[in-house]
Amino acid sequence: MPKQTLLGLTLAELQEVVKRLGMPGFAAKQIASWLYDKKVNSIDDMTNLSLKHRDLLKDVCEVGADAPVDAMRSVDGTVKYLYRAGEKHFVEAVYIPDEERATLCVSSQVGCKMNCKFCMTGKQGFIANLTANQIINQINSFPERDKLTNIVMMGMGEPLDNLDEVLKALEIMTSSYGYGWSPKRITLSTVGLRKGFQRFIEESECHLAVSLHSPVAMQRRELMPAEKAFSITEMVDLLKNYDFSKQRRLSFEYIVFKGVNDSLLYAKELLKLLRGLDCRVNLIRFHAIPGVDLEGADMETMNKLRDYLTSHGLFTTIRASRGEDIFAACGMLSTAKQEENKQELI
Ligand SMILES: C[S@@+](CC[C@H](N)C(=O)[O-])C[C@H]1O[C@@H](n2cnc3c(N)ncnc32)[C@H](O)[C@@H]1O
């Protein structure tokens, strides 16, 4: 029988483990500290547990920390790590160091069901949900982990489609027994799913980024089929019931596609849609992917859009594009690795 992994368990889950094994209740907090503070790789290193208890624990559990199997380094310092997720599958985590911050872009699923037209992960289809262990492992197991200041759940997959595991991982990141980070250092990005949207807002204090990409329902539906099940107007109506004016940030991501959603007409629709919401807009450069007839707008168009929106009261920034030389568009490296594996099997 496979051993239960400890990394990625919440304190309540660790308490169940120690209870089951007849260990004292306080051992759960000790184990959490070894996992999330001291970041040990082996139960043998948990030296304030008695030898007997370490042996008991080792019989049925393991730490479950797994180093990345591959890495691609960009000239700008960005590093894309590839983690194994099950037998033949892989997910990516992208480390993005900047002047005063160091961000990790974390995956929540292998593949994705949402099938957005412009996304490489969407092209893979859905393969599996990541467990909290596999989510936390992305943060735990790469060389620069101690430099991290921020986490964005913007890697492969739709986090609201795997919300139970994602919320467990967020609890571990933000609890005093876990990494103890402020939720203001964490952003979850979503296309918006009816099931899960409200729950995330109410059960977490992390920042929320909504992938918008078009304020026009027909066009958004074409780019992002998820619009059919939960429209952006419904989402915006729901968001108006919550307070994003203080610490918690609400942002909308908008990939600017040449000749598609880049004119002032769209800017006006954006202003109409988001009026009355405390939020900002992040314009994103499109990372071209093979076989898709979409092109990114040029910088001049993006600057114009940013200035128009900002001058009309909607604070807008352009996201710096990082790691272009290592295909920062998520899903590229894992797709290549999955294909390579298939070839090996043939
Ligand atoms: C990969 S998704 C993961 C999180 C979530 N599923 C979502 O869509 O918001 C993170 C962000 O990357 C964007 N994205 C996907 N493919 C892209 C591409 N080829 N170029 C630029 N951004 C892309 C998405 O629209 C989204 O805003």
Ligand code: SF4
């Ligand atoms: S953009 Fe997000 S929701 Fe859409 S296919 Fe990619 S990962 Fe899934």
